[in-house]
Amino acid sequence: MLSKKTKxxxxxxxxxxxxxxxxxxQVGEIAKGEQIxxxxxxxxxxxxxxxxxxxxxxxxxxxxxxxxxxxEINMADVMRVLEGPIAMxxxxxxxxxxxxxxxxxxxxxxxxxxxxxxxxxxxxxxxxTTLADLSFSG
Amino acid sequence: MLSKKTKxxxxxxxxxxxxxxxxxxQVGEIAKGEQIxxxxxxxxxxxxxxxxxxxxxxxxxxxxxxxxxxxEINMADVMRVLEGPIAMxxxxxxxxxxxxxxxxxxxxxxxxxxxxxxxxxxxxxxxxTTLADLSFSG
DNA sequence: GTAATTCCTATTAAATCTATAGGGTTAATG
DNA sequence: CATTAACCCTATAGATTTAATAGGAATTAC
Numbered sequence: 001m002l003s004k005k006t007k008x009x010x011x012x013x014x015x016x017x018x019x020x021x022x023x024x025x026q027v028g029e030i031a032k033g034e035q036i037x038x039x040x041x042x043x044x045x046x047x048x049x050x051x052x053x054x055x056x057x058x059x060x061x062x063x064x065x066x067x068x069x070x071x072e073i074n075m076a077d078v079m080r081v082l083e084g085p086i087a088m089x090x091x092x093x094x095x096x097x098x099x100x101x102x103x104x105x106x107x108x109x110x111x112x113x114x115x116x117x118x119x120x121x122x123x124x125x126x127x128x129t130t131l132a133d134l135s136f137s138g
Numbered sequence: 139m140l141s142k143k144t145k146x147x148x149x150x151x152x153x154x155x156x157x158x159x160x161x162x163x164q165v166g167e168i169a170k171g172e173q174i175x176x177x178x179x180x181x182x183x184x185x186x187x188x189x190x191x192x193x194x195x196x197x198x199x200x201x202x203x204x205x206x207x208x209x210e211i212n213m214a215d216v217m218r219v220l221e222g223p224i225a226m227x228x229x230x231x232x233x234x235x236x237x238x239x240x241x242x243x244x245x246x247x248x249x250x251x252x253x254x255x256x257x258x259x260x261x262x263x264x265x266x267t268t269l270a271d272l273s274f275s276g
Numbered sequence: 277g278t279a280a281t282t283c284c285t286a287t288t289a290a291a292t293c294t295a296t297a298g299g300g301t302t303a304a305t306g
Numbered sequence: 307c308a309t310t311a312a313c314c315c316t317a318t319a320g321a322t323t324t325a326a327t328a329g330g331a332a333t334t335a336c
Binding site: 005058059 | 323324325326327328332333334335336
């Protein structure tokens with residue numbers, strides 16, 4: 001199940017991408033427009049900023065903006081920030097590999113075999129989908 | 139993240155598939171062989187039996203066996219039983235569709251768009267992988 | 277200097293996952 | 307037919323994670 005954090009984060013990114021103006025977009029605006037609890041959204045946007053996806057401007061008339069063009073922001077990066085590793089088990093994670101305690105023989109492990117395929121297939125989707133794909137057109 | 143329930147369930151199915159004998163496989167055997175808490179495993183196998191994946195024989199010398207050939211058991215069915223819907227959000231689930239409360243326009247929702255692709259890609263993997271693929275050979 | 281906004285930490289509330297407990301039911305065996 | 311070994315079933319406790327809230331600190335426009 002997709003976490004609310006990720007769901008809200010994706011919606012917020014889309015919302016920002018669609019505001020084509022030059023001024024940063026405020027949390028309150030996004031929260032209202034997308035029906036997201038404002039304080040929760042604050043922490044999510046903060047995470048995205050710290051990860052380098054968003055930039056921010058503080059103080060009055062402050063807000064958030066994209067650090068790159070929507071077409072340059074791919075979902076693999078975004079999902080890793082919001083949802084964590086793309087792999088469903090650490091033993092098939094490319095970026096966060098960890099051996100299973102219980103698993104004796106990784107090469108023969110059925111979970112390992114299946115999850116490698118899932119990882120590859122998801123990675124393929126995420127890498128090839130950009131924020132622009134999600135934000136514009138039908 | 140893959141739940142332990144699913145992980146254990148997959149390992150157990152593989153274990154049973156690899157026992158080529160005619161006698162049912164006992165929970166205790168699987169638990170020992172795969173390092174799974176026995177009582178937890180019991181409940182998982184019960185779930186798989188109720189879903190029609192496994193059959194069981196009660197009483198002394200009882201145990202579990204596959205209801206179909208490993209090559210006929212596909213992972214889409216197994217994952218639905220163990221992990222729940224394959225879709226990461228209800229609004230893209232084929233078998234368990236539900237509209238989002240918050241989402242005003244499904245067609246324009248970025249989460250919806252992305253998750254449809256993820257669902258299709260995962261479904262493709264799960265439907266085309268059988269228990270035989272996971273159990274035998276390298 | 278006041279108002280508006282992001283920034284940061286802590287905490288609580290809710291939900292889910294993992295595991296255990298305890299016994300009921302069924303069947304093989306001598 | 308008693309004993310034993312296995313699955314069957316429900317409930318519940320413990321642990322972890324997720325979701326949301328609270329309260330203010332720091333920063334900037336005006």
